[in-house]
Amino acid sequence: MNFLKKKIFNFLRSKRALKYFKLVFKTVGKLPKKKDLVVFESFHGKQYSDSPRAIYEYMREYNKEAILIWSVDRRSLKLFEELGLPHVRRFSIKWFLTMPRAKYWVNNVRLPNWLPKPNDTIYVQTWHGTPLKRLGIDIEEVHMPGTNTDKYKRNFTNESKNWNYLISPNRYSTEIFKRAFDYSGKVIESGYPRNDFLSNHTDQDIYEIKSNLGIFEDKKVILYAPTWRDDQFYSKGKYRFDIKLDLSLLQKELGNDYVVLLRMHYLIAENLDLADFEGFAFDVSKHLDIRELFVISDLLITDYSSVFFDFANLRRPILFYVYDLERYENTLRGFYFDFKNEAPGPLTMTTRETIDAIKGYEANGFELETHFEEFYKRFCYLEDGKATERVVQEFYQY
Structure with missing residues (x-):
């Protein structure tokens, strides 16, 4: 049984599996959007926190017509269950039927590189901090595992092209974000909801x-x-x-x-x-x-x-x-x-x-x-x- 689980686990992390995931996501994403559905995610689905949490709590109170759902990493399911929060397990079958059909995504970090955003989905990127240290393509040399400088910068710019809105806490951050993320879309210079x-x-x-x-x-x-x-x-x-x-x-x-x-x-x-x-x-x-x-x-x-x-x-x-x-x-x-x-x-x-x-x-x-x-x-x-x-x-x- 452990051997079978390991085989399944390895397959799900393979490049071949990612191709299937991308195809399914893209296919479901062509279906009509649920105009009142908003999917939230914080730090790769591991937390109920940060600006996505603030936006969720505001909409829960003031936008009663909206359907609000959290995308949750499997290791954090217990937390969301204990809090009584509506959620779907990240990369589950239900998630693949929910995420691509949502009209809105609210997220504070980058999504997986393979994930294709449907054209009619509105992606709100809240980000998660005012920049002191260099970000994105402003980093001269990347020292992180599993990537290199060119790949890291390419992945960042590919992600930012999907954003419809980027939240900024101040004028200083707006100027840096536009350059470091190679972003030319709409910036909401509002302060951070989490604050x-x-x-x-x-x-x-x-x-x-x-x-x-x-x-x-x-x-x-x-x-x-x-x-x-x-x-x-x-x-x-x-x-x-x-x-x-x-x-x-x-x-x-x-x-x-x-x-x-x-x-x-x-x-x-x-x-x-x-x-x-x-x-x-x-x-x-x-x-x-x-x-x-x-x-x-x-x-x-x-x-x-x-x-x-x-x-x-x-x-x-x-x-x-x-x-x-x-x-x-x-x-x-x-x-x-x-x-x-x-x-x-x-x-x-x-x-x-x-x-x-x-x-x-x-x-x-x-x-x-x-x-x-x-x-x-x-x-x-x-x-x-x-x-x-x-x-x-x-x-x-x-």
Whole structure:
């Protein structure tokens, strides 16, 4: 039986199978569209999160006529079942009968290269961050597994040709997205729908999130949310990450007043062992949505992840733990602006420097840097809690 399962699994991943999948998808896609059907997907069907979640929740409340369905990876089916969300398993027979006939797709990452978008389907690409590190065809040399520089850029431009709308959080991002994605379609420069919650959350939301995580009310919260490294991986789509922060030292110096939440990027495959730091360090990598972690955090530690653009909406301190800055900037990705001088918070290279910076914030009442307001006005000016409404009104027609 295991042998048969393995044979079937290998076939489904073969080039021959992909040809059949493409043919079926293209054939079903020629049937009339269901004009009220919207299919959502977040991070390859693995999450109920990000801007697709915000758009789904808005439409569920205000567009009662719409049929809203999530495309879900098989490993995440239990989550969607527990949440009671309408869904279809990705690449199942039902999915092949649903996805091609939907009038609208709402997605935040690229779809599989083989998947042909029907001409009369409206594809809304929300993307998932304001760009600091270089994207798409702006990357000079690709170091990711399973691809090379030319193939990666070609796949990116082929994907962007399918987008009918691309959501942008600000003018800065719009200019980069158009070039990096080789995109000439409609841009909805609206702010990110996912950030509406940062403007609209309540004290009750904060209380409930902390309670569910087991965090005491008297503890300040530090969120550590690093990104992945292109050249550190186990296999395609599974990246390795070694935590350089010394949690023992953090606990020794800050444990009386703080807790630390560790949120790994969705591409990072590590399982964190925090048994020695019970009550101080929490692995929240699988928490439903990072926006909930933002609102309960007093301070963010990150590196080159775009999360700091979103967190800045809360006007709270941000530290950049960038022990590999020179390599990341000069070899792996490169940046779109002068990160060293324009980052909205101090850059640290060691755990000791990070602790000192946290204590420095604490000593001055968590007052932000003088140039933070300039950063906020450049990147956060559209985030007013109504981005989702603007997006839906732009793309959805019934």
